[in-house]
Amino acid sequence: MDTGGGWATIPELVRDAAARYGGREAVVDGRARITYAELGERVERSAAACLAARIRPGDRVAIWAPNTLDWIVSALGAVTAGAVLVPLNTRFKGAEAADILARSRARLLLVTGTFLGTSYVASLRRAQQAGAALPALEQVVVLGDTAPDVPGYRSWKEFLAAGDKVTNAEVRERAAALTPSSPSDIVFTSGTTGRPKGAVITHAQTVRGYEIWSGLAGLREGDRYLIVNPFFHTFGYKAGIIACLTRGATMIPQPVFDVDTVLAHIAAERVSVLPGPPTLHQSLLDHPGRDAHDLSTLRLVVTGAAVVPLRLVERLRGELGVDTVLTAYGLSEASGIVTMCRRGDPPERIASTSGRAIPGTEVRVESAGPGEPGEVLVRGFNVMREYFEDPAATAEAITPDGWLRTGDVGILDADGYLRITDRVKDMFIVGGFNAYPAEVEQLLGLHPDVADVAVVGVPDSRLGEVGKAYVVRRRGAVLTADDLIAWARREMANYKVPRHVAFVTELPRNASGKVVKGWLRENTGESMGKTMGKMSGED
Incomplete structure (x- = not known):
């Protein structure tokens, strides 16, 4: 399958980025600053540790952690080792995380120590003590210097050290065995309308989708991208990490949305790219201390929601001087990307629609007549392979001729621009x-x-x-x-x-x-x- 950028898999993309953008800054996380060449080396070391931990191709590796450099390295390392990544929502409680770990049968969990005052390790152990059975989970790696003295738990440092006996050649042989159709991740739906289901997405779908995203957005080498969207969500992981890898942009992960921190980051790191939901940008514009920060480097904003006020688009352009403001629409079952506005679209169209179908994708609305609302259906390279081990739900979501029923209500205009009006269930x-x-x-x-x-x-x-x-x-x-x-x-x-x-x-x-x-x-x-x-x- 042609992915658009010449990469068949995520490991190919990582290696190409390390070679192409070697000396350019790849990640800034607090005091840590690493180049693309260093990122490539760290990802290979992380992959070697997975091989040493006996992770096999297709095994599920879960990650339960906020946006950090360690998330980027450990996740890309697992995928390079042939594992299928299962990102867990950082707002989950122990029982919720245990449910996803059990249903995905994850063999390895990469977990943060403490986040927002909560010990994730203690939360998970309490869930297990309360009866949550995780027979497939063999190892828990704490992304920190220490881990509890419990069988199966070890620190990130210990995990990496165990991989020192695995050669780069062995890592690259494992990565080379992956194909475009190999699953890269299972993204569990947000569960706002019911029990989460796991959308299985492949390597080709990921790299092709976010090469397209980067091209339509105008992301470019040298951009400095503040990633506030959580990595467990496609908007953070794929429109963030994967997109930056395709262009050589600098990733600046922010673990929690806080408007004061966002303002400080933009000014100090000369941030040029800031995707996020409308509420993020609204709070930025309305912050009483906004004028005390230099926000002049911001040039690209990508947002998406059923409601994007026209005045938000106009204020971003007028008050902050943002050159490009775009809206987009996607869902986990379609690799996170379905439609996107184009640069040059007028503000009214950007605010009132979510753009038109990306290349390689068809969108139609199942409705009573032209211009009337109906369920949005999507067909193309981006539609998930299946819901993980749930053939009944898969058959309900995807028609025999390949159309994904999104559950969203929308209207298509004469030019193919989609306006999402609601969820069917809402x-x-x-x-x-x-x-x-x-x-x-x-x-x-x-x-x-x-x-x-x-x-x-x-x-x-x-x-x-x-x-x-x-x-x-x-x-x-x-x-x-x-x-x-x-x-x-x-x-x-x-x-x-x-x-x-x-x-x-x-x-x-x-x-x-x-x-x-x-x-x-x-x-x-x-x-x-x-x-x-x-x-x-x-x-």
């Missing part, structure tokens, strides 16, 4: 009319006092269901529920107008930035008021 029916929360959110987001908003359907005795909006006010705003509802009645069809409004200080989001709609629906009414009261200080 739609609610108001008196017989289909209401799409993302459409309502986009309209409510136009109110000058609304900083962030999420809408869900709630039961109603007369209409069946009605909308409830959870709203984050802009700093200093005194907007009331009655004010917003009255405004909404002037701006949208009556069935779309939320009948209930709750003001909150922030929306519940998972670590990849998605609003957890299921949590909002489950916590409406009295329990929601109490929970949100803790967040916002009001009902």
